[in-house]
Amino acid sequence: MRAIVCLVSGLMLLLALPGARAQGVTQSTLEKIREYRAIYVGHREFSVPFSYMVADEPVGYSVDICERIVLAIKEAVDDPAIRVVKVPVTSSSRFLMLQSGTIDLECGSTTNTRIRQQLVSFGLTTFISGVKAVVRKESPIMGIADLDGKVVVTTAGTTTERVVRSVLNTRKLSARSKAARTHVESLGMVVASQADAFVIDEALLAGLVANSPDGSKLRFLEENFGFEPYSVVLRKDDPELKKIVDTALREMMSSGEMERLYNKWFTSPIPPKGVNLQIPMSQLLRDLFQKPNDEGN
Helix, strand or coil: CHHHHHHHHHHHHHHHCCCCCCCCCCCCHHHHHHHHCEEEEEECCEECCCEEEECCEEECHHHHHHHHHHHHHHHHHCCCCCEEEEEECCCCCHHHHHHHCCCCEEECCCECCCCHHHCEEECCCCEEEEEEEEEECCCCCCCHHHHCCCEEEEECCCCHHHHHHHHHHHCCCCCEEEEECCHHHHHHHHHCCCCCEEEEEHHHHHHHHHHCCCHHHEEECCCCCEEEEECCEEECCCHHHHHHHHHHHHHHHHHCHHHHHHHHHHCCEECCCCEECCCCCCHHHHHHHHCCCCCCC
């Protein structure tokens, strides 16, 4: 129900938003921002620790990164008083809302893929996550091979659906797939024995389990299904904004600011419960910060 409410709210905002058109945006993002003196920033509500709600405010690693990008945009248009409007999005609505002009940036846990690059544009990669499964603690499932004949749940609208299908097909494993509307619902299906495993990016999974009252009943499988590169998302064919986004990200990486943000959200206690996810930065991500790219997978 929450996802439906968010989508309806976003569509209502689209109808009221200056510069948005039914068939897409007819001006560049910076032109729209200059004219209407507002930046519309899309955020997720349950993607711990990237973008999630604490009380009535979105917080997280991606949210902090986007705040830095917003400052760079304000400098570029020479207007520090520009309003920042925070708009909730879902895995199903985020790309539509970007393309239509409802939001100008999406700051969540979105994987950069070559397929998605046909629809939207991505900034430099800010995070790499392994794709893992969580099962009930008493489950006999110990690895991907044990998923043969089991029920595997993923969240609708995520790249994980494609990754899971590919891995299962490659290994010639037969599993029944289910898709839930949200990550919380997907995890709940495993807890309630409606599914045998939930597969999603490792960092998201760690946040979900850490904040779940049933976290002690679950355990992770060691194997990775694959890797997911995350980044800030913007409209396609907007080179002026893309340059601002990438310049800000590159400066954050070279100055050490990105690593400090990483440590704040992945190796330190985070709100609201003060849980430490204890996910040290991988060498792969360190290498990306040294040589940034937006290639995706």
